[in-house]
Amino acid sequence: MDWLNYHHLLYFWSVAKHGTMTKACEELRLAQPTISGQIRLLESTLGERLFIRTGRRLALTEMGHLVFKYAEDIFATGQELMNTVKSQGNGHPTRLVVGVADAIPKPLSTLLLKSALKLYRPTRLICQEDKLRQLLIDLTAHRSDLVIADTPAPPGTKEHIYNHPLGESGVTLFATAKLAAKFRRDFPHSLRNAPMLLPTANAMLRRLLDQWMVNHGLHPVIVGEFDDSATLKAFGQDGYGIFPGASVIEKEICRQYRVQVVGQLESLKQHFYAITVERRVRHQAVLALVRTARQSLLS
Numbered sequence: 001m002d003w004l005n006y007h008h009l010l011y012f013w014s015v016a017k018h019g020t021m022t023k024a025c026e027e028l029r030l031a032q033p034t035i036s037g038q039i040r041l042l043e044s045t046l047g048e049r050l051f052i053r054t055g056r057r058l059a060l061t062e063m064g065h066l067v068f069k070y071a072e073d074i075f076a077t078g079q080e081l082m083n084t085v086k087s088q089g090n091g092h093p094t095r096l097v098v099g100v101a102d103a104i105p106k107p108l109s110t111l112l113l114k115s116a117l118k119l120y121r122p123t124r125l126i127c128q129e130d131k132l133r134q135l136l137i138d139l140t141a142h143r144s145d146l147v148i149a150d151t152p153a154p155p156g157t158k159e160h161i162y163n164h165p166l167g168e169s170g171v172t173l174f175a176t177a178k179l180a181a182k183f184r185r186d187f188p189h190s191l192r193n194a195p196m197l198l199p200t201a202n203a204m205l206r207r208l209l210d211q212w213m214v215n216h217g218l219h220p221v222i223v224g225e226f227d228d229s230a231t232l233k234a235f236g237q238d239g240y241g242i243f244p245g246a247s248v249i250e251k252e253i254c255r256q257y258r259v260q261v262v263g264q265l266e267s268l269k270q271h272f273y274a275i276t277v278e279r280r281v282r283h284q285a286v287l288a289l290v291r292t293a294r295q296s297l298l299s
Helices: 006-018 021-028 032-046 062-090 106-117 132-140 177-184 204-215 229-237 247-257 284-297
Strands: 051-054 057-060 094-101 123-130 146-149 161-175 195-199 221-226 243-246 260-277
Touching: 006 021, 006 032, 006 057, 006 062, 021 032, 057 062, 094 106, 094 132, 094 284, 106 123, 106 247, 106 284, 123 132, 132 146, 132 161, 132 260, 161 177, 161 204, 161 229, 161 247, 161 284, 177 260, 195 204, 195 229, 195 243, 204 260, 221 229, 229 243, 229 247, 243 247, 247 260, 260 284
Parallel strands: 094 123, 094 146, 195 221
Antiparallel strands: 051 057, 146 260, 161 243, 161 260
16 A cells, blocks of 8 residues: 655645745745655655746646645645544534525524534534535535535535435415415415515526426516525515415414415425535534434424
């Protein structure tokens, strides 16, 4: 078995990050000949050149870019290991970084995340919301522990990631009391020409809704389209139209936005996933979140 000297890799990683030997020397507190010699040994071990000089800067070769990507993952995972072990051993809160896709309903993500905070061991929760693509970039760079989404990671993703199904939920339509009373009668046929507030076309829920409408021969009037689920519901709360939400959190939506149920869309199911990287420490808070979703919320 060939062994890799991780000190050599560390010196390479520092130079590649900064683009100059001088800044790497400052970070590592080592002399330039020492770092240059260690990088040459790494190149000898790998049998490939990793840098080419362009003026005063060092540029990565094609193989250098590949090695740098692996080095990023290796040292990020090492830092994660240290943080996890230290937090387990000294009573400090366990750090949990969760990326939540902006399509996930806020009440649902809140219920899921609360489960991680109910562990016997204190947990420091860091929640970040963004588009799924950016969240997956952060995940594969080990800047987060998991991503919660309403669609699995696309198959074209190069990095090793796992899609863990959390469960499914039906879809319910909501509206103010006045609109709900009007369109609840003869539902779902009453949705013809009904004012609707919908997610934007790139959202999984929107694609499901569009297909459901086509299957039922319905052509509602789309009043507004929204990337953010909370903004969509806020417009619904103000009476601008009927809006969709996960059936599993019907009560929370009705209470929080002071709306009523218009009706449930039969046969329409929304799926939810926890997405994690392949190589990581098994995080107790992540396991608690997945367990809660499967056993209580999305069974």
